[in-house]
Amino acid sequence: MQSCLRVAAAAALIAVAPLAFVQAAPAAKPVAETVLFNDSHFHLTNYVQQGTPIRDYLAIMGDKIGRSTLFGIPLQQQWDFANTGNFAPTYYLQSDAPLYYYSFTDAYIAMQYLSLAPAERARLDPMITGFDPADMYAVDHIRRVLTTFPGVFSGIGEFSIHKEFVSAKIAGGPASLTNPALDRVLDFAGEAGLVVILHNDIDAPFAKGDSLPNSLTQMRDLLLRHPRTTIIWAHTGLGRIVKPVPTSAGAEYGGHSLTHLDIMEHLLENPALRHVYLDISWDEVAKYAVASPESIARTAAFINAHPDRILFGTDNVAPKDQATQLRVFDMWKPVFDLLTPEASYAVRIGNYNRLFDKARLDVRKWEKANVATVKASK
Numbered sequence: 428m429q430s431c432l433r434v435a436a437a438a439a440l441i442a443v444a445p446l447a448f449v450q451a452a453p454a455a456k457p458v459a460e461t462v463l464f465n466d467s468h469f470h471l472t473n474y475v476q477q478g479t480p481i482r483d484y485l486a487i488m489g490d491k492i493g494r495s496t497l498f499g500i501p502l503q504q505q506w507d508f509a510n511t512g513n514f515a516p517t518y519y520l521q522s523d524a525p526l527y528y529y530s531f532t533d534a535y536i537a538m539q540y541l542s543l544a545p546a547e548r549a550r551l552d553p554m555i556t557g558f559d560p561a562d563m564y565a566v567d568h569i570r571r572v573l574t575t576f577p578g579v580f581s582g583i584g585e586f587s588i589h590k591e592f593v594s595a596k597i598a599g600g601p602a603s604l605t606n607p608a609l610d611r612v613l614d615f616a617g618e619a620g621l622v623v624i625l626h627n628d629i630d631a632p633f634a635k636g637d638s639l640p641n642s643l644t645q646m647r648d649l650l651l652r653h654p655r656t657t658i659i660w661a662h663t664g665l666g667r668i669v670k671p672v673p674t675s676a677g678a679e680y681g682g683h684s685l686t687h688l689d690i691m692e693h694l695l696e697n698p699a700l701r702h703v704y705l706d707i708s709w710d711e712v713a714k715y716a717v718a719s720p721e722s723i724a725r726t727a728a729f730i731n732a733h734p735d736r737i738l739f740g741t742d743n744v745a746p747k748d749q750a751t752q753l754r755v756f757d758m759w760k761p762v763f764d765l766l767t768p769e770a771s772y773a774v775r776i777g778n779y780n781r782l783f784d785k786a787r788l789d790v791r792k793w794e795k796a797n798v799a800t801v802k803a804s805k
């Protein structure tokens with residue numbers, strides 16, 4: 428199975444290679460010296476669809492954040508009077524009422540983006556999130572967003588499959604890594620050139636590490652099934668209480684105990700998973716990385732060994748000022764200080780530019796071939 432996929436992956440690489448020469452990538456502009464990072468994981472709005480006005484966000488980026496992804500949150504926390512009375516919850520932990528998919532988020536993000544001047548737009552990569560990955564019609568929503576707002580989106584996500592506290596609250600039931608609806612979404616993302624940011628907890632909360640997590644093996648199999656799709660695994664699978672615990676790995680890995688970084692190492696070294704990237708966004712992830720001198724050294728060594736596969740992001744939600752926006756970046760300083768200059772640049776800036784520049788070209792090409800108004804105008 429694996430060798431089949433490897434062959435398929437190699438064939439896919441050969442098949443797409445000539446396309447890279449059809450349209451030259453935009454000339455790389457020199458990055459201003461003041462730029463600290465590009466934000467590969469940023470939520471403009473929160474769980475009740477409120478957030479930072481787009482012009483305020485550009486001011487927050489200022490000269491410190493070069494480029495940024497731009498997405499809302501696909502799930503809306505219901506304000507259920509029977510559950511919380513007059514208290515209006517703004518976060519999923521503040522109510523027992525369900526979360527539901529709020530597809531209008533995509534129109535909102537598109538309109539915010541389109542309200543900007545071209546030079547301002549050039550700094551942003553909007554993402555589609557407002558679909559239910561457990562619905563076989565999800566892919567139709569994504570296609571409809573692209574055809575309604577051509578010239579806007581670079582990817583899909585962040586959307587979640589398994590997420591602590593969240594999955595069980597979703598109206599209509601949770602998503603699954605084995606649901607063909609998700610395969611349809613990832614197939615289409617590959618076809619259209621959309622970058623995917625996927626949140627999937629690597630394990631259950633409070634895991635004991637006594638066996639390889641089901642969520643990890645299913646995730647690996649999912650990634651293997653989609654070699655033509657660029658997929659960023661958000662937060663390397665970690666969460667608030669999904670911790671990097673050593674796991675007894677079973678026969679497949681020689682019976683050894685694996686640390687979280689060992690598991691990530693196996694993933695990145697698998698030649699059939701060259702299309703997979705990791706983001707180290709979220710202050711909850713930073714806290715594990717900088718927990719001790721040993722964790723700092725191990726994390727830095729891991730990043731130095733795989734500089735082209737890891738992207739920095741904040742995972743901030745609707746920030747009010749630049750200090751808030753830079754906080755997660757500052758938390759990572761002890762690790763970044765140990766990176767080679769090349770690795771540091773790649774993780775903070777270079778990988779974002781490479782992945783999202785390609786996505787912009789590919790998605791515009793798909794729109795040119797598939798959207799009537801774009802076909803007519805060019």
Ligand SMILES: [Zn+2]
Nearest residue numbers: 468470585742
């Ligand atoms: Zn996020």
